[in-house]
Amino acid sequence: MANVSLKNVKKVYPGNVTAIKGVSLDIADGEFVVLVGPSGCGKSTLLRMIAGLEKIDDGEVFIANQVVNEKEPSERDIAMVFQNYALYPHMSVYNNMAYGLKNRKVPKEKIDQLVKEAAKTLELEGLLERKPKALSGGQRQRVAMGRAIVREPKLFLFDEPLSNLDAQLRAQMRVDIRKLQRQLRVTSIFVTHDQIEAMTVGDRLAVLNNGELEQIGTPMEVYSKPASEFVASFIGSPRINLVSGEVKAGSLHVDGFELPGFSQISDQPVKVGIRPEDFVLESTAKMSLQIDLVEELGSDELLYCVSPTGLDYRIRRPGGSGHKVGENITVSVISEKLHLFSSQSGKRLN
Amino acid sequence: MANVSLKNVKKVYPGNVTAIKGVSLDIADGEFVVLVGPSGCGKSTLLRMIAGLEKIDDGEVFIANQVVNEKEPSERDIAMVFQNYALYPHMSVYNNMAYGLKNRKVPKEKIDQLVKEAAKTLELEGLLERKPKALSGGQRQRVAMGRAIVREPKLFLFDEPLSNLDAQLRAQMRVDIRKLQRQLRVTSIFVTHDQIEAMTVGDRLAVLNNGELEQIGTPMEVYSKPASEFVASFIGSPRINLVSGEVKAGSLHVDGFELPGFSQISDQPVKVGIRPEDFVLESTAKMSLQIDLVEELGSDELLYCVSPTGLDYRIRRPGGSGHKVGENITVSVISEKLHLFSSQSGKRLN
Amino acid sequence: MIENRPVLDFITYLVLILGIIIIAFPIWVMFVGASHDGIRMLQVPIPLLPGDQFFQNLKETLLGSGLEGTSTAPVWLMLLNSLAMALSISIGKIAISLLSAFAIVYFRFPFKMFFFWMIFITLMLPVEVRILPTFEVVADLGMLNSYVGLSIPLIASATATFMFRQMFMTIPDELLESARLDGAGPMKFFFDFLIPLSRTNIAALFVVLFIYGWNQYLWPLLITTDRSKYTIVMSIKQMIEAAEQTPEWHIIMMTSLLAMLPPILVVLTMQKLFVKGLIESEK
Amino acid sequence: MIENRPVLDFITYLVLILGIIIIAFPIWVMFVGASHDGIRMLQVPIPLLPGDQFFQNLKETLLGSGLEGTSTAPVWLMLLNSLAMALSISIGKIAISLLSAFAIVYFRFPFKMFFFWMIFITLMLPVEVRILPTFEVVADLGMLNSYVGLSIPLIASATATFMFRQMFMTIPDELLESARLDGAGPMKFFFDFLIPLSRTNIAALFVVLFIYGWNQYLWPLLITTDRSKYTIVMSIKQMIEAAEQTPEWHIIMMTSLLAMLPPILVVLTMQKLFVKGLIESEK
16 A cells, blocks of 8 residues: 555657656556557556556656655566456466565465455455466456456556456446455556446546656546546437537527626637536527437437538437427527537646 | 248257257348347348358248248349458459449449449548548448449348447448338348347347247337347346246235236246336325435436345436435336246236 | 369479389388398388398397497497487477567667567577587586587477467467466466467477477587497488498388387377377467 | 576577678688689698689589589589489479469368368479479389479479468458459459569569479489489589599589589578568568
């Protein structure tokens, strides 16, 4: 258990490609932080730098207030769960879990006790003698978890540990991992590209894009006040609607409408973000849309609509409303629910 | 373009394992049907039997009112999109699309015209000279689609064609495939294990379990009136809550409550299904639950609750409600929203 | 898979049956020949059923000096020499290949590509191609008529290095990384992971290399002039030549049967691992 | 990958540098020897820089009958014989292996496993092991002293079949199924898919088999008694023996240089495909 701190950490690949462009991040003792971003954003690289599997080209990584830049991975006292689990195929489940302890010269009886405890926590007791290839996907995932917790490390690192599971098991393991972390209170960093996982598994969320930290905050902060156009479009499913507009003399001009009340924003072209669930269907509303496609998701439905000016909107409604393709609807959005981003920098304006 | 009809189709694997236990299904000309089920339910096997890639051990398959049981795959005039796309790695995109036409001895100019048309529809025009390995995942998917549509077949078969794409691209391709099918009006069968895809892409949904057809209907029919406990738990995310109860003298006894109004059901043990979004939060409601975990999904949140009797409930609420772990809430459900299934057969009772 | 087609089927069978006749029948003839006495083997037609002189012939061949009138070593000594050579070659090659594949795949060192290509050249130019200069070097080092001279030059080749390189490349990087987090250094990783994971490959390679080593002819012929270092395969040519004068076919057949035996024994004992190593598709 | 460790580094270098000395230096000596005249080669010390007699020696060796006083064929004819044998072996093996791997992987036929094992046995018992019975069969069929006799028995082996089988197994089933939907029959699939997809494997195998065929010694020695069918590798042993009487080292060196040349040429022309075929990790 320890706090983790990154100070302006950079990674430069040969050919001067900067993969991580100076990331600073403080993680408190016992906190569960999720690194999320699209593939290629550098989230795995960052995790591997903390683990010591990638060299840190600039900046410093602290674990428990000690600089670990030059330490070997095995000296950092961390445990990592890999996407493909990286179980040792020629060893039994027991030996998979015991191997790290053996290398640390832990006495045999102590190893036995620790492995059995971990197996109990993860309900792996009947499987200890099996080889990894005789296990199902979910069991392998739990063995990988077991190998991590048995060492009682200062820090857990998760590199997309759920992406090889099917949807139902993934939802289940998401909850299990969260509960396990609450129980063990070990500082954890979880990397994922799945925004639902990102929203639900951790205490805080760090959104990475292109090697830079775009936003860090609790899931609800990130969802309701996205700091940039990128965060707005990446977090949230179905995706946020993004329309070009302009702020002129305190009013927002968008898709033919003029909305007053934006006097705190200087005149400039903007991107307007509207979450699909923030549309209000009213017969008296100003905005008239035609339904192009209806996706019925059971509890919800998603209306793909086109405005008279030809812009596409996704609108989310409770399920079973009976809307038909071709139908015309009128909707409105209250100004407080609009997210405004600068067209140049993509940063949030309101 | 043709209708497709399965008549009591069976598949028996060596060792007397019956993979498909007599499936009958009628698909109208131009219809888009989705076969959905968990892995191992036989959905892919069924599709491959229609394609002619697996022998039909019993029953008959009709395409355009002709029995095709004994026909070679190439004589059935179908096109198939595979999960891994099965692009020919040593051929250019152009030749990938043209290969089937060449084998059918279509004249060169005609091939050229058809390939270029298909490439235009799918926005592949700039990529015709590339080899598959120089394409992105989404582009490969579109080439596989192009190879299917260029032949102008009677029937499209899709074998989980979107499962190798990331979430955003998958949502996009889902809409594109649907629109393309509407435009071409070719009868289509789409296999998937993803229930969201199943709900949104097709006209009708056929839920398979264990080699048997559990239910067939429009997505909303299946969602709101699941024919069995299996369908109820498979379709819908987050999963439906399933609790054991009993019907006695017209009343449903469940989790300590007694609900009248089930007089049409004979006395028997039952499973009660409640969709997470069907709980109504009221301060005067009877059922008192304690919140164990809150998953904030942005627009929604999911409350994991425990009843005084120790049963778990998932409740879905609009996002940002500010519920905290440990809080007590009182909820109710109206009787019409309850799904009752026989404990023995799993079949729907109400 | 593709449906049956009668014509293709017929061709397939024809090819396969021909193969059996070419391979299996002569072996039977050899076994039969080794079980009759010398006189019966000179009569026409050649016998097609085994006789009763098998153990008599075995004793005569093993302890005598093969054919009368030839100047070869006793057969048991030749078998021993062949065994020593085959074992040194196969074990030496496997050890060196494992280590060099380990170095190539897992270490970064300067001029890595240069060394890689140097190894590659030995693959392109096996010992037979550069046999004369190699002979010169071995002669200069005074290694003629020694087990060392018999095996060392045949060990220095890279085929196996490539096989292990391929095998190591299929091991996911995460396994190494996970082992590093678990505190395993390079040599620990080599012994705890690479060796056990290459088990079937090592077995398959051992079989192939043992047979390769056992069957060496030209090289032993060049560097052994001392009878006591002759290998069993070397005697075969001499026996055929000798057969023109003294056609002791029962001894010849028994000798070649004995020459066939060790490779077959190695194959049979290693069979399960060998087949696994050859067939195993990467998961 | 694993970090550098000075001691391990040192050992790695040592092994690699030793390897170069053993392999590269003798080749240089051979080239130098082939470029001096016969008298210079008998003086001490042996020259280490090339002389000016290279083309003179080349002409003498190629058109003469190798060493004076030996009874071998002219070197150009031996080169031709070797080439014919090496080419028939490599092309024949590749063709048969492709076809049998195709049959094994893609067809269901009765006794498939039986035939599979029959092929497997040839892998375990290469021609050298059963050389005597094979010799008998070839002699009975009257194929001594012929190109057919030289190559056929060496073609019938299964190593390559296994390689192609492995290769075909990595081709996803969906590719075959997709091709079937596109109207490709079995032979069309073979020529339109399997052959192009095995391109690099075929090239790699051709190189390896060409070298294998070129370097055959024992088999040609057994079955050729006619000088006009001698292969180049056969002459080497004879030359070394002859060298004890007439030490014409410039001719010997030139002959072995010529014997090395075709394998090297094949490697160089095929190099790109060859390396790809060997290195290519399955995607």
